[in-house]
Amino acid sequence: MLIKPNPSSGTPIYVQLMEQIKHAIETGALQPGEQLPGIRKLAEDLVINPNTAAKVYRELEHEGVIELRQGAGAFVAERKGAVARADILRARPLVRSLLARLLQLGLGEDEIRRLFEAELTSTREESRTNSTRR
Amino acid sequence: MAEPVIETRDLKKTYKDVAAVNGIDLSVERGSIHGFLGRNGSGKTTTIKMLLGLTHPTSGEARVFGLTPNDRDEGVEARRRIGFVGEEKGTYDFISVGRMIRFTSSFFPRWDREMEERLLAKFDLPLKQSVRTLSKGMRAKLALLLALPRRADLLILDEPTEGLDPEITEDVLQILVGLAASGETTIFFSSHRLNEVEQIADQVAIIDRGRIAVLGALDDLKDSYRRVTAVFDWEVPSQLSSLAGGMPVKSDGRVLSVLTNGGTDEIVNRAYSFNAVSVDVAPVTLKEIFIECKRTDAE
Numbered sequence: 213m214l215i216k217p218n219p220s221s222g223t224p225i226y227v228q229l230m231e232q233i234k235h236a237i238e239t240g241a242l243q244p245g246e247q248l249p250g251i252r253k254l255a256e257d258l259v260i261n262p263n264t265a266a267k268v269y270r271e272l273e274h275e276g277v278i279e280l281r282q283g284a285g286a287f288v289a290e291r292k293g294a295v296a297r298a299d300i301l302r303a304r305p306l307v308r309s310l311l312a313r314l315l316q317l318g319l320g321e322d323e324i325r326r327l328f329e330a331e332l333t334s335t336r337e338e339s340r341t342n343s344t345r346r
Numbered sequence: 347m348a349e350p351v352i353e354t355r356d357l358k359k360t361y362k363d364v365a366a367v368n369g370i371d372l373s374v375e376r377g378s379i380h381g382f383l384g385r386n387g388s389g390k391t392t393t394i395k396m397l398l399g400l401t402h403p404t405s406g407e408a409r410v411f412g413l414t415p416n417d418r419d420e421g422v423e424a425r426r427r428i429g430f431v432g433e434e435k436g437t438y439d440f441i442s443v444g445r446m447i448r449f450t451s452s453f454f455p456r457w458d459r460e461m462e463e464r465l466l467a468k469f470d471l472p473l474k475q476s477v478r479t480l481s482k483g484m485r486a487k488l489a490l491l492l493a494l495p496r497r498a499d500l501l502i503l504d505e506p507t508e509g510l511d512p513e514i515t516e517d518v519l520q521i522l523v524g525l526a527a528s529g530e531t532t533i534f535f536s537s538h539r540l541n542e543v544e545q546i547a548d549q550v551a552i553i554d555r556g557r558i559a560v561l562g563a564l565d566d567l568k569d570s571y572r573r574v575t576a577v578f579d580w581e582v583p584s585q586l587s588s589l590a591g592g593m594p595v596k597s598d599g600r601v602l603s604v605l606t607n608g609g610t611d612e613i614v615n616r617a618y619s620f621n622a623v624s625v626d627v628a629p630v631t632l633k634e635i636f637i638e639c640k641r642t643d644a645e
Contacts, residue, residue: 219545224565252527259520260528261379261505261548265567299369 213241214260225260225335229268234277237288247277248286286331349412351500351532351548353395356406366392368556368615373536373547381547381564383636389556390536391432394504397534400431404530410500429498431489431506443480445472450492458495461521465491468517483509494521501525503535507542515539517554519546534616540633550632550637557578559639564632571635572610575619575626576602583620605630605638618630 215235215323217228222314236242241278248254251269272278279287352374359367367389372379384390392610395401396408398413411452413420413425439526447466450455466473469487481487486509493501501522507515523546525531537543543550548569552560560567576582582597596603602622610627617625 220541220631222568222631224563225545236538243521252524253525256520257521257522259516259545261546263378263522263548263567265527330627 214254214258217260219260221313225265226264226271229258229260229265230271230277233268233272237277244288244290246288248288250285347378347398350374352380352408352410352534354393354397354406354408356398356424357403358391358405359389359401360404365556367396367403370549370553370558371536372396372551372558374532374534377526377533378533378548378549379533379547379602381543381550382537383532383540384435384554386554388553390553391504394432394502394536396430397502398425409586411529422460427499429496429501430500430633431493431503439478440476442474442476444469446477446488447473447491448592451495454496456497458497461495462491465494465521468514479576483511484511487514490518494518494525497531499531500632501531501533501535503533505537505540506535507537515542524547540631540636544632553634554639560635565634567635568609568629571630572606573628573630573634574606574610574613576614576622577624578602578620578622586616586620604632 214232217225217232219225221228233242233248242248245256249257249270251262251265254260254268255265258265269278269280273280277289279289281287311324312341314327319327350373352372354370354372357367357370357372358365370389370393370394382390382393385498396403397410397415399421400418402416409423412497413424415421415424447462451459451462465487467493469484471487471491472485477485477488486507491505506519510518519542522533522535526533526546535543535547542577543547544564547564550560550562550564551558576586578600580600582600582602585600586597588593602617614625614627
């Protein structure tokens with residue numbers, strides 16, 4: 213189900229995998245209650261460090277995206293923290309109107325994409341720093 | 347916390363008056379995969395030889411499982427628990443591949459026959475051929491086949507994938523990952539291939555001219571290193587060329603590029619205070635860190 217991360221990217225492997233799993237949940241490819249592969253299997257299938265695989269699950273549990281059940285493994289959480297399809301549908305018009313305004317301002321597609329990426333990166337970094345401080 | 351599997355303190359090795367290893371402090375936790383990087387002649391192999399007790403340190407100390415490798419008795423005890431694949435891949439030349447495997451496995455009561463068979467199938471080694479006539483790539487495969495199924499507590503691998511094609515390399519990495527996942531095997535490996543280190547290592551040490559240049563958890567390095575690129579209307583202000591506290595700065599006409607370890611905000615603010623038109627912050631790869639670290643040191 214998961215695809216091999218790109219180790220040579222500047223984005224750490226655990227972050228790439230967290231995003232993959234969240235995306236799979238958002239699109240419905242992974243359903244609430246569904247079991248995720250064990251740490252060893254995840255590490256072997258994707259050929260990544262087992263500690264990295266464990267970190268993926270730890271961080272996802274911290275964010276409420278999955279549940280770790282003692283001895284049983286990792287499961288997709290029941291909706292808590294995960295974005296449902298309805299939320300995505302609701303977000304669409306917001307994005308559309310913002311996009312229209314940005315285009316009106318004369319920004320090009322690449323510039324808009326870069327701005328979004330930059331904002332996402334900095335928000336992600338802020339939340340990560342906050343969670344490590346906690 | 348449990349005792350580290352490998353620990354060195356101010357480890358030095360001097361040949362005549364050349365310092366091959368010049369004060370290395372390392373700590374390798376149990377169950378981790380530790381990537382050991384450095385260009386040729388940086389002191390990697392000398393360090394590894396000291397960990398194996400094949401070379402005596404000039405000063406400082408190395409401990410493996412809390413034992414001193416260059417002590418006669420403790421060294422034997424430590425090596426019994428280590429699987430080693432070295433650059434020379436020296437094996438007995440005169441016997442056949444099959445006999446070499448049987449001979450080696452007979453020394454190890456925990457020998458993993460299943461893994462041996464899995465590797466044999468993948469490696470496609472000619473069992474009847476004599477070791478002497480094997481190609482370089484075949485020798486590399488044989489060396490791995492003789493080391494990995496031992497169920498060693500520690501694998502020390504010096505360029506283990508040298509001479510292997512990408513597909514076989516991936517198989518070998520997968521086996522290493524599986525061994526580490528058992529929690530019982532610790533892996534310390536050197537490699538020139540940064541992408542494979544990035545793929546399976548959780549800890550990284552970059553050594554340059556006998557000293558540690560970069561050390562830490564790979565994720566932490568990727569989190570704390572950033573490349574900041576600032577564009578100015580005119581020439582890059584000269585005051586900015588020394589802004590990064592010793593970090594490498596490249597400036598090319600109107601563009602300033604800085605690799606920073608943890609100083610991103612300060613650099614961004616400085617660049618804006620000198621009226622940068624745009625400032626971009628981007629994550630960096632291990633390759634960039636590797637190349638830049640060597641360069642700073644060389645200047």
